[in-house]
Amino acid sequence: MDAAVVIYGESGTGKELAARHIHRLSPRSGGRFVPVNCGAVPEAIFESEFFGYKKGAFSGAEKNTEGYLDVADGGTLFLDEVGEISLSGQVKLLRVIDGRGYTPVGGRREKHPNLRIIAATNKDLKKLVENGDMREDFFFRIHVFPITMPPLRDRKEDIPILIDWLIRSSGFPAAPPPGGDALRRLLAYDWPGNVRELQNIIHRYMSTRNLDFLSTNDRPAPAPAEDPPTPGQEAQTLRAAVHEFERRYIRRILDRHHWHRAKVAKILGVDRRTLLRKIRTLGID
Numbered sequence: 001m002d003a004a005v006v007i008y009g010e011s012g013t014g015k016e017l018a019a020r021h022i023h024r025l026s027p028r029s030g031g032r033f034v035p036v037n038c039g040a041v042p043e044a045i046f047e048s049e050f051f052g053y054k055k056g057a058f059s060g061a062e063k064n065t066e067g068y069l070d071v072a073d074g075g076t077l078f079l080d081e082v083g084e085i086s087l088s089g090q091v092k093l094l095r096v097i098d099g100r101g102y103t104p105v106g107g108r109r110e111k112h113p114n115l116r117i118i119a120a121t122n123k124d125l126k127k128l129v130e131n132g133d134m135r136e137d138f139f140f141r142i143h144v145f146p147i148t149m150p151p152l153r154d155r156k157e158d159i160p161i162l163i164d165w166l167i168r169s170s171g172f173p174a175a176p177p178p179g180g181d182a183l184r185r186l187l188a189y190d191w192p193g194n195v196r197e198l199q200n201i202i203h204r205y206m207s208t209r210n211l212d213f214l215s216t217n218d219r220p221a222p223a224p225a226e227d228p229p230t231p232g233q234e235a236q237t238l239r240a241a242v243h244e245f246e247r248r249y250i251r252r253i254l255d256r257h258h259w260h261r262a263k264v265a266k267i268l269g270v271d272r273r274t275l276l277r278k279i280r281t282l283g284i285d
Contacts, residue, residue, distance in 0.1 A: 002028075004097075004142045006082070007120040009149030012196030015120040016080060018149060023076040028116055031075025036068050039084035046089045048105045057106025069102060073113040082119035082142065083128055090138040097141045117142060152191040152198060153269040157278075159186055160242050162195060166202045178202075182211045184245060189213065190269050247282040250275075254284070 007015045016035060023033045041049050052067030096102050101112040119142050128134035163177050178186060191197060205211050257263050265275040
């Protein structure tokens with residue numbers, strides 16, 4: 001399936017990781033995954049970067065050079081920050097998406113790449129269309145399957161899983177993940193930098209065994225005191241401990257604010273729907 005995909009999400013939510021996963025699961029997994037930071041491509045060299053150029057096409061063009069479309073032929077072209085592409089650039093890419101091909105700068109022979117486009121943005125593309133900053137026809141060509149990556153503050157139940165994956169993929173020697181007070185601080189934090197910030201913090205933790213939040217001036221809210229274990233209490237799995245912590249913490253905040261769900265959701269940094277789901281799944285009554 002080659003339908004275009006647009007991945008929405010705040011910076012650091014893992015949009016490129018999601019795009020790479022889509023590529024790996026697609027029939028194009030044997031081809032290249034070519035990421036392009038559209039916000040870093042100046043308008044003056046847009047054509048040469050995307051379409052490539054022939055030797056002698058301009059001063060400094062000393063050899064034939066492939067563009068992003070050539071490199072991605074047979075695979076996936078990932079347009080990160082797609083909302084930064086100029087109207088002129090959108091027209092040029094639209095021709096390729098429509099199957100009419102492109103011509104390298106200084107060339108005469110038209111090429112027709114076989115590729116899939118996955119785009120990502122932290123902007124509202126529909127508003128860009130309304131404001132005249134994105135062509136409507138370009139929007140509808142790339143906006144076939146929209147996917148939204150939720151911010152980490154709305155899916156804190158994923159934090160233990162992400163920590164485990166980050167530690168295993170970091171290359172550090174095997175070591176126990178943060179637990180106890182450190183884990184409670186991680187769960188109480190608001191995560192303005194999302195998964196990217198979590199990755200940085202875990203890498204520092206694995207290097208120093210010290211948990212810090214250097215990447216922002218914000219600090220995590222103090223975690224509630226943990227109830228002392230009863231004699232003979234058995235050790236819990238990490239996920240069970242996290243669920244128990246969440247249950248106690250959310251129940252405590254609900255009781256403190258007389259079960260005013262909208263207010264509690266704002267305090268916890270989640271939307272009301274997420275809070276109601278947690279109340280049900282954690283068995284809070």
